[in-house]
Amino acid sequence: xxxRVNEPIWMRPESVPAGRPNExxxxxxxxxxxxxxxxDGLDAITMRRLASSLATGPASLYRYVANRDELIDLMVDAxxxxxxxxxxxxxxxxxxxxFAGQARTIMRRHxxxxxxxxxxxxxxxxxxxxxxxxxxVLGDHPAPTGAKLQAFAMLNGVVALFVQNELAGERRxxxxxxxxWQAAQAAYLHHIAAQGRHPRLxxxxxxxxxxxxxxxxxLDLLTARIMEGLLGGAAAATDRD
Amino acid sequence: xxxRVNEPIWMRPESVPAGRPNExxxxxxxxxxxxxxxxDGLDAITMRRLASSLATGPASLYRYVANRDELIDLMVDAxxxxxxxxxxxxxxxxxxxxFAGQARTIMRRHxxxxxxxxxxxxxxxxxxxxxxxxxxVLGDHPAPTGAKLQAFAMLNGVVALFVQNELAGERRxxxxxxxxWQAAQAAYLHHIAAQGRHPRLxxxxxxxxxxxxxxxxxLDLLTARIMEGLLGGAAAATDRD
DNA sequence: GCAATTTGCGAACACCGATCGCAAAGTAGA
DNA sequence: TCTACTTTGCGATCGGTGTTCGCAAATTGC
Numbered sequence: 338x339x340x341r342v343n344e345p346i347w348m349r350p351e352s353v354p355a356g357r358p359n360e361x362x363x364x365x366x367x368x369x370x371x372x373x374x375x376x377d378g379l380d381a382i383t384m385r386r387l388a389s390s391l392a393t394g395p396a397s398l399y400r401y402v403a404n405r406d407e408l409i410d411l412m413v414d415a416x417x418x419x420x421x422x423x424x425x426x427x428x429x430x431x432x433x434x435x436f437a438g439q440a441r442t443i444m445r446r447h448x449x450x451x452x453x454x455x456x457x458x459x460x461x462x463x464x465x466x467x468x469x470x471x472x473x474v475l476g477d478h479p480a481p482t483g484a485k486l487q488a489f490a491m492l493n494g495v496v497a498l499f500v501q502n503e504l505a506g507e508r509r510x511x512x513x514x515x516x517x518w519q520a521a522q523a524a525y526l527h528h529i530a531a532q533g534r535h536p537r538l539x540x541x542x543x544x545x546x547x548x549x550x551x552x553x554x555x556l557d558l559l560t561a562r563i564m565e566g567l568l569g570g571a572a573a574a575t576d577r578d
Numbered sequence: 579x580x581x582r583v584n585e586p587i588w589m590r591p592e593s594v595p596a597g598r599p600n601e602x603x604x605x606x607x608x609x610x611x612x613x614x615x616x617x618d619g620l621d622a623i624t625m626r627r628l629a630s631s632l633a634t635g636p637a638s639l640y641r642y643v644a645n646r647d648e649l650i651d652l653m654v655d656a657x658x659x660x661x662x663x664x665x666x667x668x669x670x671x672x673x674x675x676x677f678a679g680q681a682r683t684i685m686r687r688h689x690x691x692x693x694x695x696x697x698x699x700x701x702x703x704x705x706x707x708x709x710x711x712x713x714x715v716l717g718d719h720p721a722p723t724g725a726k727l728q729a730f731a732m733l734n735g736v737v738a739l740f741v742q743n744e745l746a747g748e749r750r751x752x753x754x755x756x757x758x759w760q761a762a763q764a765a766y767l768h769h770i771a772a773q774g775r776h777p778r779l780x781x782x783x784x785x786x787x788x789x790x791x792x793x794x795x796x797l798d799l800l801t802a803r804i805m806e807g808l809l810g811g812a813a814a815a816t817d818r819d
Numbered sequence: 820g821c822a823a824t825t826t827g828c829g830a831a832c833a834c835c836g837a838t839c840g841c842a843a844a845g846t847a848g849a
Numbered sequence: 850t851c852t853a854c855t856t857t858g859c860g861a862t863c864g865g866t867g868t869t870c871g872c873a874a875a876t877t878g879c
Contacts, residue, residue, distance in 0.1 A: 345762050348765070352856090353855085353856075355856065356845060356846070356854080356855035356857065357843070357846090359857070360857075360858075383835065384837080385834080394859045394860070395835095395836085396837085396838080396839090396861090397858055397859055400856090400857060400859095404837075452693065452696055452697065454696075455696050455742055460767075465767075465770055465776060465779060466776075468779055469776045469777075469778055473778055482781075490743060491736070494735065494736070494738075495732070498736075501697075502731060517584060521585045521586050522700065524589070525585070525586045525588055526701075526706075529706055535706060535707075535710045537713035537714055538706060540723075541713065559732075559808065562804070563803070563804050566803025566807060567800065596823085596825065597823080597825025597826065597876060598874070598877090599826080599877095601827075624866065624867085634828075635828045638826080640868070641825090641828095646867065
């Protein structure tokens, strides 16, 4: 048997019609992994835990996946399949903003993808569909393709940053409850503020009645401004009705 | 001895004037860790390797640091100390752009901080200096403090994304050379393109003579546009001279 | 000198990703 | 049905990881 691990998982056939047949499938394993990560985060994805959640041994997983990173590639691509991609509406900016909105709900559903966005995951078929969709949306746009791809990367990243901010406080850190951790952090901040060498920080710590509320509009505005800035807002007037 | 790990490392005194004195210091350990990470990446930071680079045993490090995460907090804050913060120039946008420029060179010097920007590092004294600086720069700006802090987070994140794009191809993935990995990825892309269901992707793969070149101006423009968008470019006319 | 207190660190533990080799379970052909 | 042949399932195991424990060593105040 040849062990073709040098090519990406997307090019390796999942099974061949010979020998003992698979008892599981990549999709099944991926779904189980996503379920674990949704509940307990990316660190909870260990080969042993995933295996036992599938009622098998850790070694068996390596028949489906060359290593843990490849498993995560599968997970990311599975999440990319959750987008609902319509055709271009004619208003590229609106389409990009709508895409960002979908990205937000998907990232909130799968918080573990947030840190993966900054990184170099192997691009799978569903991720390629996303790229194709963005290129279609920007079909009439005069920018070079490289700029469009970079804009797409930036769009994903900005949404990730936004969601990360939204979800701050829901993740846990090193066994400690996030509440404990935040309380300890706050104690330190007060300590620093009391020293008087950070006056503006100190003033920022008095609770502000007009606190910033993260509404859905906030992301829309943010992404619209950024994409306008990146892809030349002047070329397309974006006020509808 | 009480083991005060519930409060952040910044509040625990580094040493007490009693008993056997420290043979090392947090700064020394942090510097060694940064040196390793600069050369071999964040994964190379193992307690054993760091210890042996300091000619000691792994267990000794836990007299200075509660766990690996705390060590990384120290590293991040050490990098934050590398900024040179001048006073506000009066042009907040220019100051923010200049800050982003510094962030870029610092992140290029320490590529391992890029994935840490998206995350929840414990904010140390030098990071607090950065926040204080940004708040000072935005002192006259009418936006609420929360919005300013979010803009700061977004600024850091965008620079991280930018540097990540710049450095793509310098990191390695799972033993394989990045060249091998990229070649394999490219093979898959060609395979998909040949199937004809991603026409725009296929066209994007024919090498473009007018490829996008990442110049220094690119980041300046990008950050300027984004910060203008976030903090209301209309409120402050930013054309000088 | 003599507690008291703190640090240094070898040894060990639990857990991780990954590999190896063989038994089990199928297919194709006689 | 029997016999290669091929592929999967997976127990056992390896090297490496973060972290803890307990004791010896080093320093202080008395």
